[in-house]
Amino acid sequence: MLQLKHIEKTFNPGTVNEKRALTDLNLDLKDGDFATIVGSNGAGKSTMFNAITGAFYVDEGQIILDGEDITYKKEYLRSHEIGHLFQDPLRGTAPGMTIEENMALAYLRAKTMRNQYFSRINKADKEKFREQLAQLDMGLEDRMKQPVGLLSGGQRQALTLLMATMVTPKILLLDEHTAALDPATAAKVLALTRQIIAERKITALMVTHNMHQALELGNRTLMMDAGSIIFDVSGAEREKLTVDDLLEKFKENAGRQLDNDRILTSK
Incomplete structure (x- = not known):
């Protein structure tokens, strides 16, 4: 359903504010996949979503949705096929x-x-x-x-x-959409999310800071760092993982400890 091929994005190139946000980003999301995403601060999670929705054009690479190359398709046209929820309830x-x-x-x-x-x-x-x-x-x-x-x-x-x-939608992007809500309301919205995705068989990507959610929701878990996906797990291997295992995988693949305080406090 979604393919990201060697995506690159640098903001403010050639200036003191230059920021390489996405680096050789690759992802192959099958129809019906529900993948959760965790990562370090500034890992590029929201930037990846914005690249998919067309908030900006990528510098290099391809974005393919349901067999169609949408790399340079305008944002308002992509919105016909892409659902997007933000952390801030006031948006949308x-x-x-x-x-x-x-x-x-x-x-x-x-x-x-x-x-x-x-x-x-x-x-x-x-x-x-x-x-x-x-x-x-x-x-x-x-x-x-x-x-x-x-x-x-x-x-x-x-x-x-x-x-x-x-x-x-062909794909639903959930960018920490329950993080700003109180625990009881967040649980209710998350339950609705799971129900709708399951009933409609919607392909979805969900950014979360909760490591337990990252392993319990959906069928795949992705970890991002420095603008790339550094770990992708599903199936029997995912079912065996604990939160501590996931943190260790980050350390192994990123070469350092995870530095996201919100994720660590949710452990």
Whole structure:
């Protein structure tokens, strides 16, 4: 479903602020894979996601999604096929618009139809929105006319997850999407994430700072450092790994101890 081939990206080249963010990055993600990603501070996890979504063009390499080379495809066109959730619950929704209007925007964008207007959303579509909101078990189906800005962070993140998957994307990118939520809400959003991915058989990449999640969720675990994937494990080998084993693998492959405090405190 997704191939990254020898991806390179350097920001501010030739200046004192030059930063090599991605270095010979390679990944082959099969259809239906759900891979978790952990790594050091500044390892390039979010940068890899931004390269996939088209927030910038890479310097070298290829990005292939479902057999199509999208390396130089514009970001707004990629958004028709790629779902993306951020750590900040305030991103991904328009606070001044109602829940119903936000869902309509997401639905029309993902349907990839031209010249779409809100008038194209019919009664059946609105009923579908209501049914999907009811599945969140947050009472949002009775608040469809309220502005999204009135929702809590957890409610907004759950809504964003729903919006990103209401038309099944080819790939779903989750960038620590529960990290800013309180533990109870984070657990609920994570449970919804697992349910939606499993039911829709969505191919997904999820960045997490929780080492237990990295081994328990999905079917693959990736570790990143210095803009590259330094460890990729799945199957029986992954099932045998402990958190301490994962930390040791990082040390072996990166040549140093993992320096991400959030990851170490989650151990």
